[in-house]
Amino acid sequence: MEKSxxxxxxxxxxxxxxxxxxxxxxxCPCLLLLDTSASMSGDPIxxxxxxxxxxxxxxxxxxxxxxxxxxxxxxxxxxxxxxxxHAASEFTPPxxxxxxxTPMGQAILEGIDLVGERKGEYRSNGIxxxxxxxxxxxxxxxxxxxxxxxAAIKEGEKSKAFAFFAVGVKGADMETLGxxxxxxxxxxxxxxxxxxxxxxxNSMKSVSRSVPGEVLALPPPSGWAxx
Amino acid sequence: MKxxxxxxxxxxxxxxxxxxxxxxxxxxxxxxxxxxxxxxxxAKIYHSPVxxxxxxxxxxxxxxxxxxxxxxxxxxxxxxxxxxxxxCGFLMHKAAEAFPVHHIYSPAQRKREHxxxxxxxxxxxxxxxxxxxxxxxxxxxxxxxxxxxxxxVSRDSRVRLIDxxxxxxxxxxxxxxxxxxxxxxxxxxxxxxxxxxxxxxxANHDNFGLAVLIFHLLLMGRHPFAGVYTGSGDxxxxxxxxxxxxxxxxxxxxxQTKPPPNSVEPSILSQTIRLYFEQAFSxxxxxxxxxxxxxxxxSELDAFRTQLRACDDNPNHHFFASLPHCPWCFQEQHLxxxxxxxxxxDHNGGSFNLIRxxxxxxxxxxxxxxxxxxxxxFSITPAALPPEAQFQKIMGVLTKVxxxxxxxxxxxxxxxxxxxxxxxxxxxxxxHRTDTNKERRKREHRLNAARKAFSTLHAQWKRxxxxxxxxxxxxxxxxxxxxxxALSRQYAREKDLLQSHSNHMDPRDLDRLKQNFAQKQQxxxxxxxxxxxxxxxxxxxxxxxxxxxxxxxxKAALNVAQAEADMTVL
Ligand SMILES: Nc1ncnc2c1ncn2[C@@H]1O[C@H](COP(=O)(O)OP(=O)(O)OP(=O)(O)O)[C@@H](O)[C@H]1O
Ligand SMILES: [Mg+2]
Numbered sequence: 001m002e003k004s005x006x007x008x009x010x011x012x013x014x015x016x017x018x019x020x021x022x023x024x025x026x027x028c029p030c031l032l033l034l035d036t037s038a039s040m041s042g043d044p045i046x047x048x049x050x051x052x053x054x055x056x057x058x059x060x061x062x063x064x065x066x067x068x069x070x071x072x073x074x075x076x077x078x079x080x081x082x083x084x085x086h087a088a089s090e091f092t093p094p095x096x097x098x099x100x101x102t103p104m105g106q107a108i109l110e111g112i113d114l115v116g117e118r119k120g121e122y123r124s125n126g127i128x129x130x131x132x133x134x135x136x137x138x139x140x141x142x143x144x145x146x147x148x149x150x151a152a153i154k155e156g157e158k159s160k161a162f163a164f165f166a167v168g169v170k171g172a173d174m175e176t177l178g179x180x181x182x183x184x185x186x187x188x189x190x191x192x193x194x195x196x197x198x199x200x201x202n203s204m205k206s207v208s209r210s211v212p213g214e215v216l217a218l219p220p221p222s223g224w225a226x227x
Numbered sequence: 228m229k230x231x232x233x234x235x236x237x238x239x240x241x242x243x244x245x246x247x248x249x250x251x252x253x254x255x256x257x258x259x260x261x262x263x264x265x266x267x268x269x270a271k272i273y274h275s276p277v278x279x280x281x282x283x284x285x286x287x288x289x290x291x292x293x294x295x296x297x298x299x300x301x302x303x304x305x306x307x308x309x310x311x312x313x314x315c316g317f318l319m320h321k322a323a324e325a326f327p328v329h330h331i332y333s334p335a336q337r338k339r340e341h342x343x344x345x346x347x348x349x350x351x352x353x354x355x356x357x358x359x360x361x362x363x364x365x366x367x368x369x370x371x372x373x374x375x376x377x378x379x380v381s382r383d384s385r386v387r388l389i390d391x392x393x394x395x396x397x398x399x400x401x402x403x404x405x406x407x408x409x410x411x412x413x414x415x416x417x418x419x420x421x422x423x424x425x426x427x428x429x430a431n432h433d434n435f436g437l438a439v440l441i442f443h444l445l446l447m448g449r450h451p452f453a454g455v456y457t458g459s460g461d462x463x464x465x466x467x468x469x470x471x472x473x474x475x476x477x478x479x480x481x482x483q484t485k486p487p488p489n490s491v492e493p494s495i496l497s498q499t500i501r502l503y504f505e506q507a508f509s510x511x512x513x514x515x516x517x518x519x520x521x522x523x524x525x526s527e528l529d530a531f532r533t534q535l536r537a538c539d540d541n542p543n544h545h546f547f548a549s550l551p552h553c554p555w556c557f558q559e560q561h562l563x564x565x566x567x568x569x570x571x572x573d574h575n576g577g578s579f580n581l582i583r584x585x586x587x588x589x590x591x592x593x594x595x596x597x598x599x600x601x602x603x604x605f606s607i608t609p610a611a612l613p614p615e616a617q618f619q620k621i622m623g624v625l626t627k628v629x630x631x632x633x634x635x636x637x638x639x640x641x642x643x644x645x646x647x648x649x650x651x652x653x654x655x656x657x658x659h660r661t662d663t664n665k666e667r668r669k670r671e672h673r674l675n676a677a678r679k680a681f682s683t684l685h686a687q688w689k690r691x692x693x694x695x696x697x698x699x700x701x702x703x704x705x706x707x708x709x710x711x712x713a714l715s716r717q718y719a720r721e722k723d724l725l726q727s728h729s730n731h732m733d734p735r736d737l738d739r740l741k742q743n744f745a746q747k748q749q750x751x752x753x754x755x756x757x758x759x760x761x762x763x764x765x766x767x768x769x770x771x772x773x774x775x776x777x778x779x780x781x782k783a784a785l786n787v788a789q790a791e792a793d794m795t796v797l
Pocket of ligand 2 (some may be wrong): 390393
């Protein structure tokens with residue numbers, strides 16, 4: 001009896017390990033990189049906030065996605081980790097407000113690190129996972145050096161470490177976005193954040209239960225993107 | 228809703244939506260031929276026009292229906308046609324009051340939504356799932372797309388397989404294929420196929436998916452191939468399946484994989500079940516008919532069901548009777564994971580569900596964190612000096628000049644007149660000093676008082692208007708929760724102690740102990756039940772407080788600004 005008491009003290013159970021035991025479903029991580037620079041003030045940030053709420057509500061309609069999709073949020077600038085990865089069932093949309101400039105490069109690099117760390121936790125806890133998505137939304141152009149971020153994205157896409165998507169809101173520097181993202185950046189129609197997040201949620205649902213074959217049939221982004 | 232006709236030509240009216248998938252939408256049925264006694268029926272209507280091949284498949288399924296299929300699956304009872312006579316869907320049995328099997332094999336969701344489900348229920352569900360698979364196979368069909376949403380479980384652990392129109396159907400001398408599949412449930416021999424569109428699936432393929440489902444049900448939602456990979460790089464689940472890297476298997480070490488930390492291992496199961504898993508997940512299993520069949524599983528799980536027993540300490544812990552200890556108590560005591568939570572009656576006669584109560588506490592939104600107190604810029608005119616002080620100020624200057632002059636004069640002349648006048652003038656200077664000093668002291672005093680008043684109010688603001696009180700309460704509730712969780716363990720320990728200390732234990736001692744703990748438990752439960760309201764009250768109080776405090780604070784800030792300005796004129 002005493003011996004086992006000792007074991008308990010030595011064996012440190014991290015919160016992560018415990019929650020993985022209670023929900024060992026394969027994870028589908030989705031990192032949102034959100035531009036909250038001053039230019040997003042007013043309607044854009046309000047629409048972004050309500051889009052996040054719609055995102056959660058839509059995920060909640062799918063009990064399997066709720067256990068599998070994990071959401072994290074990094075805002076910039078300044079770069080701030082608003083939400084670390086948690087199962088969608090534990091995700092409460094934050095209320096974002098605007099600040100500062102657009103250090104997009106730094107945000108991307110930190111985002112890639114965050115995804116890498118989470119994958120490490122999955123690995124050591126025996127949790128299967130789908131390719132993470134990094135989803136960036138911006139209305140400006142980077143105010144910092146973005147070249148190393150672009151290189152990191154290229155590398156990550158090549159090794160299938162993650163998939164990176166960029167969405168430009170009115171005023172975004174689409175040309176630079178095109179240089180940063182390997183995938184063609186998409187331009188948001190007006191302020192259709194809600195439609196964008198509904199699409200993202202439905203895409204995450206399909207990712208979290210994909211069928212064999214390389215190409216994943218995602219719903220077309222025609223409801224929110226200028227094509 | 229447009230009219231639909233069933234195979235007998237009877238009009239079918241649809242009710243509300245039950246669910247929707249990639250291919251169709253599923254509805255309740257309001258009536259068939261005017262008869263509304265249709266609560267046990269459902270109808271699937273496809274999103275897009277039905278192809279001739281699918282129509283033939285549905286017709287073949289309808290004509291091949293049987294009692295066991297109708298009981299264990301949502302098999303098509305009749306096709307449904309639109310007013311043009313084209314088939315657009317089918318009628319089937321509704322999975323009534325049922326939920327997808329992943330709702331109960333996933334511990335967190337099971338505890339939250341089905342806390343009454345214990346391990347014996349999960350064993351039963353596994354057995355019933357195997358029985359449903361067996362019925363399909365016995366008819367020459369194959370499920371093909373085994374996945375967590377396939378099996379619907381009702382409250383008595385009976386199951387019904389849904390999405391039957393995607394199964395591989397054998398009829399009229401041909402196969403209607405199943406063209407889909409979920410990789411995590413796909414056997415190794417099919418893992419590398421780029422598509423299922425021309426593959427005839429075998430029951431042995433289903434038996435892989437079945438073993439994976441049973442593994443999830445018996446072993447707390449874990450996937451048999453989701454282990455910790457000790458090789459380098461990432462190992463995706465599909466690849467682990469392909470390589471036969473069964474994480475709990477005999478050869479796991481050779482395969483560079485091991486069970487996840489804190490997982491419940493197959494050692495809590497019977498020898499035969501463990502062997503079945505080994506077989507189903509091994510290379511030998513991938514050979515034709517290599518895996519345990521659905522029927523094998525039914526007989527073994529039937530035998531296993533009768534060998535379970537309830538734990539002495541926690542009656543809701545069920546486990547294989549041949550084990551020396553309760554594995555769920557072990558998990559609780561050593562790893563701090565409670566897989567099965569006790570349902571204890573509370574004073575209301577209902578049952579207290581910690582997970583649910585805690586969820587209610589967590590659902591109370593914390594108050595918005597309050598930024599620093601800000602106030603508008605004040606425009607302030609310093610208060611004029613009182614008339615004496617003002618007069619004294621002018622007089623003071625004059626006297627100063629005079630005194631200097633007189634002092635100088637008296638120095639060089641040493642005339643007593645001069646000296647006397649000089650003394651008088653100096654006295655005047657002093658008099659002036661005392662007057663302005665008085666005013667300054669008064670104003671300084673006022674400034675200090677204003678600052679003190681402000682900082683007192685500000686501290687109160689920070690304490691009461693921010694999320695301080697809320698956080699404090701939340702911490703307290705967390706402590707109560709931890710105490711409550713520790714209680715049953717503490718009880719077990721003290722009971723052990725009591726029993727080990729006395730050879731002839733007085734049963735009354737045990738009763739007293741029990742009563743004592745029951746009281747403690749009641750108290751803690753009540754405290755938690757009151758939690759959500761207490762948190763809401765704190766938020767309300769802080770909002771009211773915020774309104775009244777911000778008015779007072781603004782006044783206090785104005786006072787400070789005024790007092791500071793008043794100092795500048797001196
Ligand atoms: N017989 C039934 N009883 C109750 N609910 C059902 C029944 N059949 C289907 N549903 C509900 O409808 C949803 C969709 O059904 P189903 O999976 O058959 O559609 P689908 O379009 O073929 O989907 P998928 O593309 O996933 O195969 C199910 O997840 C379930 O919630
Ligand atoms: Mg289907």
